[in-house]
Amino acid sequence: MHLLTPPNAAPVVEAWTAYRTADAGQWNARQLAEAKRGTTVSVVIPARNEQETIGAIVATIHRQLVTEVQLVDEIVVVDSRSTDATAEVAARAGARVVDQDEVTSGLPRMDGKGDALWAGLAASTGDVVAFVDGDLRDFSSTFVIGLLGPLLTDRSVEFVKGFYHRPLAGAAGVEADGGGRVTEISARPLLNLFWPELAGFVQPLAGEYAGRRTTLEAIPFVSGYGVEIAMLIDLLDHVGPAALAQVDLGERHHRHQNLAALGRMSAQIMVTAWSRLYHRGLVTEPLPPTTMLTQFSRGGDDQLPHLNRQVSVADIGVQERPPLTTVAQTVTAPAA
Ligand SMILES: O=c1ccn([C@@H]2O[C@H](COP(=O)(O)OP(=O)(O)O)[C@@H](O)[C@H]2O)c(=O)[nH]1
Numbered sequence: 134m135h136l137l138t139p140p141n142a143a144p145v146v147e148a149w150t151a152y153r154t155a156d157a158g159q160w161n162a163r164q165l166a167e168a169k170r171g172t173t174v175s176v177v178i179p180a181r182n183e184q185e186t187i188g189a190i191v192a193t194i195h196r197q198l199v200t201e202v203q204l205v206d207e208i209v210v211v212d213s214r215s216t217d218a219t220a221e222v223a224a225r226a227g228a229r230v231v232d233q234d235e236v237t238s239g240l241p242r243m244d245g246k247g248d249a250l251w252a253g254l255a256a257s258t259g260d261v262v263a264f265v266d267g268d269l270r271d272f273s274s275t276f277v278i279g280l281l282g283p284l285l286t287d288r289s290v291e292f293v294k295g296f297y298h299r300p301l302a303g304a305a306g307v308e309a310d311g312g313g314r315v316t317e318i319s320a321r322p323l324l325n326l327f328w329p330e331l332a333g334f335v336q337p338l339a340g341e342y343a344g345r346r347t348t349l350e351a352i353p354f355v356s357g358y359g360v361e362i363a364m365l366i367d368l369l370d371h372v373g374p375a376a377l378a379q380v381d382l383g384e385r386h387h388r389h390q391n392l393a394a395l396g397r398m399s400a401q402i403m404v405t406a407w408s409r410l411y412h413r414g415l416v417t418e419p420l421p422p423t424t425m426l427t428q429f430s431r432g433g434d435d436q437l438p439h440l441n442r443q444v445s446v447a448d449i450g451v452q453e454r455p456p457l458t459t460v461a462q463t464v465t466a467p468a469a
């Protein structure tokens with residue numbers, strides 16, 4: 134009988150999950166401030182039009198982890214072509230704000246979250262870098278403490294991914310575990326099928342994670358929303374599963390995009406997965422037949438006959454920034 138799943142996949146994943154899963158409550162800020170012993174820490178927040186939430190996130194980290202306890206050395210907010218007051222609100226709350234396109238000036242222009250994160254890594258200075266999304270509601274500094282715990286207490290850990298329960302707040306109320314839609318419908322199946330060593334990650338697309346700079350600067354950053362799935366796959370190849378860890382951060386509330394937007398996000402994640410399958414020699418072409426995604430929505434004027442729907446076509450192709458170690462000398466990291 135042809136085995137669909139290698140016999141040893143589950144036990145390996147089970148062992149990794151048991152060995153490299155922790156809970157944020159295992160550490161507190163003062164304990165980690167002691168443990169860091171000269172290791173510097175940056176928090177990098179990618180933010181595109183997050184004026185409603187960025188202030189509380191930055192102020193909480195600044196008050197509790199910069200002023201009250203000296204655990205975090207800098208908070209860098211990457212203004213990702215915002216058209217609202219994100220930059221002003223973030224600066225007023227205590228962040229150093231850098232402009233995504235200023236940091237990458239002189240390099241090919243790229244788009245999306247992955248490019249903002251790469252710019253944030255380039256513009257920050259910490260030995261350890263924690264990434265936090267800028268659209269979080271009810272933010273707690275436990276998110277940062279939990280991500281830093283393994284990195285500041287165990288030299289064998291190179292990268293930590295957060296995980297949490299993800300309620301989905303919508304017009305009909307709150308669905309306790311309805312969030313993480315692209316994770317459950319696209320990313321998790323893709324990783325289980327093609328990278329079963331990563332099947333133990335509870336939230337592979339979580340926007341909260343941290344790593345050692347030397348490791349983060351050694352991998353490429355895929356632009357757009359391909360950045361998280363590519364990072365896990367590339368780190369698996371670069372440092373191996375034993376150097377990867379995950380921490381339970383409790384529950385996460387954030388702004389939810391609509392299904393059409395998540396369809397485009399999912400397509401970017403699939404194109405990114407395809408590129409990593411090509412790296413492994415499992416597909417013969419670096420790109421799928423097309424990166425154009427056609428979607429349909431209710432209404433619209435210029436409809437095709439009998440369609441009674443609006444047609445939209447988006448290019449869901451992604452690019453990637455090379456490892457910072459290969460370009461660091463040309464990146465303009467704005468003065469602090
Ligand atoms: O081009 C972009 C897209 C997103 N983001 C930020 O990346 C984080 C996660 O993005 P988003 O909320 O769109 O993703 P979701 O959480 O809905 O999957 C947020 O802080 C966004 O402001 C960004 O800096 N630049």
Ligand SMILES: O=C(O)[C@@H](COP(=O)(O)O)O[C@H]1O[C@H](CO)[C@@H](O)[C@H](O)[C@H]1O
Pocket residue numbers: 246266299301311312313314315316317338339340341358359360361362387388389390395398
């Ligand atoms: O996990 C997911 O399915 C998506 C969408 O989450 P929701 O269905 O809006 O809770 O959110 C994540 O995916 C993005 C792509 O990797 C990350 O950039 C986001 O930080 C993360 O929230």
